[in-house]
Amino acid sequence: MSGTGHTVKSYEEEMQSLNDNLVMMGSLTESQMADAMSAVIKVDKESVDKIVKSDGKINELRSIIDNQITTVLVKRAPMAVDLRITISTMKISHDLERIGDLAKSVAKKVKPLPVDLPDELTASLRRLGDLVQKQLKDVLDAYLNKSKDKAIEIWRKDEQVDDLTNLAMNEVATYLQKDKKNLEMATHLLFVTKNIERAGDHITNIAESLYYLIEGEYLEGARPKGKPVESE
Amino acid sequence: MELNNSKIKIKAKNLNVYYGAKQALFDINLDINQKEVTALIGPSGCGKSTFIRCINRMNDVIDICKVEGSIQLDGSEINEKKVDVVTLREKVGMVFQKPNPFPKSIYDNIAYGPTIHGVAENKDQMDEIVETSLKKAALWDEVKDRLNEPGTSLSGGQQQRLCIARALSVSPEVILMDEPCSALDPIATAKIEELIDDLKKSYTIVIVTHSMAQAVRVSQKTGFFHLGKIIEVDSTEKIFKNPDNKMTQDYITGRFG
Ligand SMILES: Nc1ncnc2c1ncn2[C@@H]1O[C@H](COP(=O)(O)OP(=O)(O)O)[C@@H](O)[C@H]1O
Ligand SMILES: [Mg+2]
Numbered sequence: 034m035s036g037t038g039h040t041v042k043s044y045e046e047e048m049q050s051l052n053d054n055l056v057m058m059g060s061l062t063e064s065q066m067a068d069a070m071s072a073v074i075k076v077d078k079e080s081v082d083k084i085v086k087s088d089g090k091i092n093e094l095r096s097i098i099d100n101q102i103t104t105v106l107v108k109r110a111p112m113a114v115d116l117r118i119t120i121s122t123m124k125i126s127h128d129l130e131r132i133g134d135l136a137k138s139v140a141k142k143v144k145p146l147p148v149d150l151p152d153e154l155t156a157s158l159r160r161l162g163d164l165v166q167k168q169l170k171d172v173l174d175a176y177l178n179k180s181k182d183k184a185i186e187i188w189r190k191d192e193q194v195d196d197l198t199n200l201a202m203n204e205v206a207t208y209l210q211k212d213k214k215n216l217e218m219a220t221h222l223l224f225v226t227k228n229i230e231r232a233g234d235h236i237t238n239i240a241e242s243l244y245y246l247i248e249g250e251y252l253e254g255a256r257p258k259g260k261p262v263e264s265e
Numbered sequence: 266m267e268l269n270n271s272k273i274k275i276k277a278k279n280l281n282v283y284y285g286a287k288q289a290l291f292d293i294n295l296d297i298n299q300k301e302v303t304a305l306i307g308p309s310g311c312g313k314s315t316f317i318r319c320i321n322r323m324n325d326v327i328d329i330c331k332v333e334g335s336i337q338l339d340g341s342e343i344n345e346k347k348v349d350v351v352t353l354r355e356k357v358g359m360v361f362q363k364p365n366p367f368p369k370s371i372y373d374n375i376a377y378g379p380t381i382h383g384v385a386e387n388k389d390q391m392d393e394i395v396e397t398s399l400k401k402a403a404l405w406d407e408v409k410d411r412l413n414e415p416g417t418s419l420s421g422g423q424q425q426r427l428c429i430a431r432a433l434s435v436s437p438e439v440i441l442m443d444e445p446c447s448a449l450d451p452i453a454t455a456k457i458e459e460l461i462d463d464l465k466k467s468y469t470i471v472i473v474t475h476s477m478a479q480a481v482r483v484s485q486k487t488g489f490f491h492l493g494k495i496i497e498v499d500s501t502e503k504i505f506k507n508p509d510n511k512m513t514q515d516y517i518t519g520r521f522g
Contacts, residue, residue, distance in 0.1 A: 037520045044519065110478050112505050112517045249507025 044109055048118065051101050055122050055129075058094040059173040062129045062136070065091065066169055066232065069136040070162035072143045073225055076150050084140040091133035098126040114249075121246035125176070128235040128242070132169070135228045135235075142221045150218075154208055157201035158226055164194055165229050168236045172243065181247045188240040188252060194233035201226045271298035274439065274469040275320060280334035282315050282324065289315045291493045293334070297486075302461060302470045304480035304501065307490035308521065313473040316490070317441045320471065321357035322350050338439070355382055358432030362444040364424035366416030366431075371408050374416040374427055375399065378435040394434055402430035403460050422453020429460065440464065442472040446479065458483050477517050481505050489513045 039045040065087060072080045102123050105111060111119050168187055175183035202223060209219040244252045275297040282290040290312045297303045305313045315324065322343065324330040336343050343353055355378075366374050375395045376385075385391040395412070399405040404426040408419070416427050425445060432440055442461075446454040461470060461483045474480050480487055481501060488498040489510070497510040508514045515521050 037515060039519050040521060041519055109519075112477055112481075113508055113514050115518045116506065 047101065047105055047109070048115065051098065051105065051119075051122055054094055054098050054101065055126055056173075056177065058091060058098070058126060058129050059176070061087065061091050061094070062133050063166070063169055063173060065133050065136040066166055069139040070159075070166065070229075072140050073146070074155055074159055074162070076143060076146050076148050078144055078148075081140050081143050085137055088133050088137040091130055095126050095130040098122065114246075117246045117249060121242040124242045125239050128238045132232045132235045135232045139225050139228050142225050145217070145221055147218060151208075154204060154222065157197060157204050158222065158229075161194065161197040161201050161226065161229055164190075164197055165233045165236070168194065168233060172236050172239045175240070176243055179243075179247050181244060184240045184244040184247070185252070188237055188244070191233055191237045194230060198226055198230040198233075271301060273297070274299035274339065275471075276335075276337040276340075277316075277319070278335040278337070280316075280319060280332070280336060282312070282319065282333070283329075283331045284327070285329040289493050290319075293495055295488055295495060295498060297469060297471060299469050300465055300467070301486060302465050302472060302484040304484035304487045305471065305473045305490060306475070306477065306480055306487060307496075307516070309475075311490040312493045313490050314443050317359075317443060317471055317473060319344075320439065320441055321354045321359055322348075323354075323359065325350060351382075355435045356437055357439040357441060358435065358437035359441045360425070360428050360432055360443070360445050363448050364421060364428050366419070366424050366427050369416060370413045371399075371416050371419070371427060372412040374431050375434045378431060382435055384435065398430040398434040399427075401433050401464070402426045403456065403463070404430055420453070422449050422456060425449060425453070425457060426460065429457075429464075433464075437468065439469045439471070442470065444473050444475060447475065454479070477505065489516060491516070 039048070065084065068080060068084050068087075071077065072084060102119055105119055109115070168190060171183060172187050174180075175187065205219050205222045205226070209215050241252050244250075273296045275295075277293050277295045277297075280290055280293040281288065293316060295316075305316065307313055318324045319332055319336055320338075320343075322332075324332055332344060334344070338353075338356065342348070367377060369377070372395055375398050376391055379385050379391060379394050385394055396405060396409075399408060404423060407423060408414075408427075411418075416424065419427060425448075429440070429445075446457050449457065458479065461472065464470060472480075472483060474483075484501045486498065487501045487504040489496045489504065489508075489512075491512055497504065497508055497513045499508070503509075504513060505517060508517065
């Protein structure tokens with residue numbers, strides 16, 4: 034953000050390490066999401082345990098970041114851009130952790146799914162998963178490049194996530210109507226869809242935090258569709 | 266934070282100050298709002314003290330110092346020859362970095378100003394002034410039983426509050442504080458800051474400070490000085506959360522030089 038570094042070298046190093054940990058967390062979350070989606074689409078039950086296990090690494094990074102932030106706040110009383118970086122990093126790391134959790138929940142739903150999941154049932158879900166993964170990749174890139182325009186673009190695009198979510202839910206509902214025996218499978222798929230949508234909401238949060246970090250102001254106007262992210 | 270609807274108490278316009286051939290302030294334009302705390306920050310030697318000394322013409326006592334331009338107090342020019350400096354300094358009091366009580370009793374430290382300004386008519390009135398001044402400076406309870414002891418017998422923080430009480434004794438409108446806490450421990454500092462917060466209800470305060478956190482805690486408006494120029498003035502909130510100027514940002518985040 035600022036061309037010159039801090040006069041105090043250790044402060045500079047602390048901020049750098051905070052950034053490195055957040056970037057690392059972002060990339061782990063990105064693979065976690067990709068693995069979870071692929072497990073659902075391929076009904077790959079083998080990979081589930083691995084996905085569940087790697088969520089631990091994301092959580093661990095979040096608590097490392099929390100500790101680092103507490104230290105920076107106490108030691109440095111950061112001001113202006115440093116204050117905004119510190120606050121935004123805290124928020125972003127929490128959103129990433131939630132995305133990781135949601136990926137884990139998605140993966141866990143793979144176990145009860147039938148191996149011969151009909152393609153017609155997952156077409157929209159697949160598109161939704163692709164879009165959310167793209168959003169996640171874009172928001173992490175935007176963070177690296179501190180791109181305000183990208184942040185706004187991602188924030189706006191959440192509307193498409195919502196549209197695709199509705200589409201995917203309708204597909205499952207239609208399938209369910211055909212035969213009530215599909216109830217259990219349909220329920221799992223609805224869960225998966227909803228969790229992916231929630232991950233999208235957290236990505237929107239990250240775009241907001243990023244915008245605040247860069248601009249020092251909050252993104253104006255209602256969120257796309259004006260829905261707050263519920264924390265559960 | 267609203268800056269616009271406050272009344273301007275002090276207005277500096279195109280102020281230039283020289284020490285001999287060396288220019289210390291360049292074209293300073295700054296509005297100071299009434300009953301508000303304005304903090305001045307910036308690296309050592311950038312002209313903060315020179316600036317606040319212009320507000321009560323303390324620079325007059327420095328032979329080589331020449332002040333050009335305008336400073337208005339409530340709309341009237343203070344830089345004119347005809348202005349009575351004693352009356353001006355009654356209206357614009359000053360507190361310095363190192364507490365500097367006179368080598369006199371606590372009582373006499375406060376009574377000194379009202380005596381030379383001829384404010385009190387008798388001993389009762391003087392007692393009254395001493396008590397209210399010490400109360401306003403949040404020192405009364407600590408010293409009421411030892412008013413005849415020397416001012417220098419007090420702790421550093423108490424001495425500084427004594428100096429504030431002394432400034433208040435002549436009923437000023439403006440109080441200038443030049444790094445008033447830099448010689449104090451954190452608790453004494455906290456007491457002074459609390460006092461400043463209280464005093465701003467009745468007085469206009471300008472404080473020079475090297476502590477960013479202090480500027481945030483006590484002030485509503487902040488001006489950043491660098492090499493004799495004002496780089497940025499804005500609400501304190503704006504300056505410390507999201508300053509417009511890169512130099513301001515570099516200074517407050519410790520990226521300077
Ligand atoms: N009495 C003086 N005689 C000559 N130069 C002075 C005097 N007081 C201050 N200066 C010079 O004016 C500049 C501003 O000083 P000052 O107002 O004390 O800065 P600050 O309070 O921001 O540290 C400095 O370069 C300083 O050396
Ligand atoms: Mg000074």
